[in-house]
Amino acid sequence: MPSTNRLTEEPLQKKVERFRAEIKSFPVCLVTGGAGYIGSHTVLELLNAGVAVVVIDNLCNSHMESLCRVHYIARTESQRLQQNGNVPPIFFHQVDIRSTKSMNLVFEFWQSDKIHAERAIIPVSVGEVSANKAYLMLDYTLNPAKRAQPSPQTKDPSTWGRITAVIHFAALKAVGESITKPLEYYENNVAALVVLLKTMKAHAVNVLIFSSSAVVYGVGHEAGISEETVQVAGKGSGGGLLTNPYGRSKWMSEEIINDYCVADPNFHAISLRYFNPTGSHPSGLIGEDPKGTPNNIVPVILQAYQRRRSRVHVFGSNYDTSDGTGVRDYIHVSDLAMGHLAALRKATKQPGPVPEDEELDGQDPVSNYNVYNLGTGRGYSVLEIIKAFSNAAGTAIPFTVGEARAGDLGTVTASPDKAASDLDWRAEFDLQDMCRDVFNWAAANPTGYETLRRLSTMSGMNSQEMRRQSVATGLFDREEDFDSFISTSLSSIDNNNASKDSSGRRMSQHGANFSNMLKKMRSASHSSAVSDNDNPFGGNYALSSSPGHGASGAPRFAMTWGEANKTGTIAEGEEEEDLDLGPTLSPSTSRTLPMRSK
Ligand code: NAD
Ligand code: WQD
Numbered sequence: 001m002p003s004t005n006r007l008t009e010e011p012l013q014k015k016v017e018r019f020r021a022e023i024k025s026f027p028v029c030l031v032t033g034g035a036g037y038i039g040s041h042t043v044l045e046l047l048n049a050g051v052a053v054v055v056i057d058n059l060c061n062s063h064m065e066s067l068c069r070v071h072y073i074a075r076t077e078s079q080r081l082q083q084n085g086n087v088p089p090i091f092f093h094q095v096d097i098r099s100t101k102s103m104n105l106v107f108e109f110w111q112s113d114k115i116h117a118e119r120a121i122i123p124v125s126v127g128e129v130s131a132n133k134a135y136l137m138l139d140y141t142l143n144p145a146k147r148a149q150p151s152p153q154t155k156d157p158s159t160w161g162r163i164t165a166v167i168h169f170a171a172l173k174a175v176g177e178s179i180t181k182p183l184e185y186y187e188n189n190v191a192a193l194v195v196l197l198k199t200m201k202a203h204a205v206n207v208l209i210f211s212s213s214a215v216v217y218g219v220g221h222e223a224g225i226s227e228e229t230v231q232v233a234g235k236g237s238g239g240g241l242l243t244n245p246y247g248r249s250k251w252m253s254e255e256i257i258n259d260y261c262v263a264d265p266n267f268h269a270i271s272l273r274y275f276n277p278t279g280s281h282p283s284g285l286i287g288e289d290p291k292g293t294p295n296n297i298v299p300v301i302l303q304a305y306q307r308r309r310s311r312v313h314v315f316g317s318n319y320d321t322s323d324g325t326g327v328r329d330y331i332h333v334s335d336l337a338m339g340h341l342a343a344l345r346k347a348t349k350q351p352g353p354v355p356e357d358e359e360l361d362g363q364d365p366v367s368n369y370n371v372y373n374l375g376t377g378r379g380y381s382v383l384e385i386i387k388a389f390s391n392a393a394g395t396a397i398p399f400t401v402g403e404a405r406a407g408d409l410g411t412v413t414a415s416p417d418k419a420a421s422d423l424d425w426r427a428e429f430d431l432q433d434m435c436r437d438v439f440n441w442a443a444a445n446p447t448g449y450e451t452l453r454r455l456s457t458m459s460g461m462n463s464q465e466m467r468r469q470s471v472a473t474g475l476f477d478r479e480e481d482f483d484s485f486i487s488t489s490l491s492s493i494d495n496n497n498a499s500k501d502s503s504g505r506r507m508s509q510h511g512a513n514f515s516n517m518l519k520k521m522r523s524a525s526h527s528s529a530v531s532d533n534d535n536p537f538g539g540n541y542a543l544s545s546s547p548g549h550g551a552s553g554a555p556r557f558a559m560t561w562g563e564a565n566k567t568g569t570i571a572e573g574e575e576e577e578d579l580d581l582g583p584t585l586s587p588s589t590s591r592t593l594p595m596r597s598k
Helices: 012-023 037-048 063-081 100-111 126-131 177-181 182-202 244-264 298-303 334-349 384-391 419-424 431-444 450-456 464-472 481-494 508-523
Strands: 028-032 051-056 091-092 163-168 207-213 268-275 276-278 313-316 330-332 371-374 399-402 557-559 590-593
Touching: 012 063, 012 100, 028 037, 037 051, 037 063, 037 334, 051 100, 051 384, 063 091, 063 126, 091 126, 091 207, 100 163, 100 177, 100 182, 163 182, 163 334, 177 182, 177 557, 182 207, 182 244, 207 244, 207 384, 244 268, 268 334, 276 334, 298 313, 298 384, 298 431, 313 384, 330 334, 330 431, 334 371, 334 419, 464 481
Parallel strands: 028 051, 028 163, 051 091, 163 207, 207 268, 268 371, 276 330, 313 399
Antiparallel strands: 557 590
């Protein structure tokens, strides 16, 4: 008897064939860590450029929900641009990149026609899953001229349906944690890279784009850092040294890739050294969703705004900078994503071996391996960042200035010139865009992807049970907060033009169903007499923010922000413990955030 997929009863072999047939019309890129923050934004730009994506992620720091939203955004954008709507697929494998066996199975699945379903790791078709979901997203202007240009791969149909390149995001990334768990960092970031390279070699995939970091410059290098800046790994905190295992894992990874490029001139690789990524896609549907207690400044600012911590602790005020606080090069994640597309174009330009006279001996750089900074070249101090976010929020973000953080530098900014000249890439978004997009994402997703994921796991319950469970499981503090979340997510459906989508056209049937279900949910959540089958999430629908147009005609977005802003700036030196107050979603304060105009 043929094995079947339990959910659809579709024979597995048939499903495998269907997936293979579907991907054959597209160039294919494999993305590790594609469900994560930077990965999800990059997967979106790959789809926009006509590239199908195979994602490998073990979801240790992400949700598959991000990919569902990515596919939804790509479909919506395609409709808005009146393209044919034939958005490339995303196939998702929940796999750990440390496992040689699993990695080989994934590559075999896509690179070989012979593999039988019994032996394969069957992926999830993200487009199929997200087709049953409806999202209402923020309005934003699409500029087709600014879309990523297709990579050369797209022009050669003989390569379609096969993985021809890998973008490798999957890694652990918390600097502090790496000091207490160095082996986990070396295993996930370094050993797994070797597994990936060996698997790529075994399946003749010869293009790699690698997520590196400005952390590899170590201490002793500050403003306008260029790619040639020498890194010297080692212990301690002297000039040029790397001070933590995370930094060393990225430096070692770069060295491994360089060595492999020396050994195999057919292999083309690019390492991209990101400076300080922030922001989120202007739709408000995808963004950064850090687990645990965040350390990076922007998530910390957001938590202070949400009153999930009392204030921002500014680390140090005696640096040699304009106001004494640390200066960093913040870059919008959508700009970063476009940087990956630019790198892919460059790395796939010259398939085949590098000409012999370009090869260099030993450890010298080789022309089939390149390194680029992805930064803006412009730095902002911690106080400037807090001010920019305060302006975007319309309220003061509380902060205190304290001791410097061990290992921190005064200024870290990029020279973006090499990426500009070689990759024809420059950052386009400014600090205001980053602030606005961070707030929009957070407003629509107050507890990140978790809100909707956990609500949707309650799909067997009626609304009253969901209301109780949402508190019992710690998703909301009070049942009223659950009501508030539902009703504020609905408010713009009522107040604004409910039956239009973000492009101003009639909503799809999904959108209309969605709006009706939310209305039902709202009345149910305010009523004690609730029937047993009124759960709007039962149909696999997901909730998001809604677009709309205010009285002035300007697009707007409304969301409740609890009592976030009753405190102003806390005086320097005043002591208060950081509190994790959890999400605050009381119905008391409603905030309208501006929309992007780019
Ligand atoms: P992220 O945690 O959101 O994404 C990483 C993804 O990799 C997650 O989805 C996680 O589940 C997955 N992953 C981790 N280990 C895995 C494993 N063993 N097998 C399979 N999947 C695994 O982080 P991000 O901010 O999107 O970062 C992406 C990459 O960029 C990382 O390599 C990171 O080191 C690098 N980077 C990030 C920053 C930053 O500030 N965000 C800065 C410089 C470099
Ligand atoms: C930015 C500025 C802090 C938190 C790290 C990694 C780097 C890369 C990006 C992965 C600094 C100050 C921060 C706070 C503060 N990640 N700050 N109070 O340290 O530049 O870089 O993230 O590759 O590798 O090292 O970023 O956001 O932590 O700090 O005053 O609560 O904000 O001192 O000046 P950093 P960050």
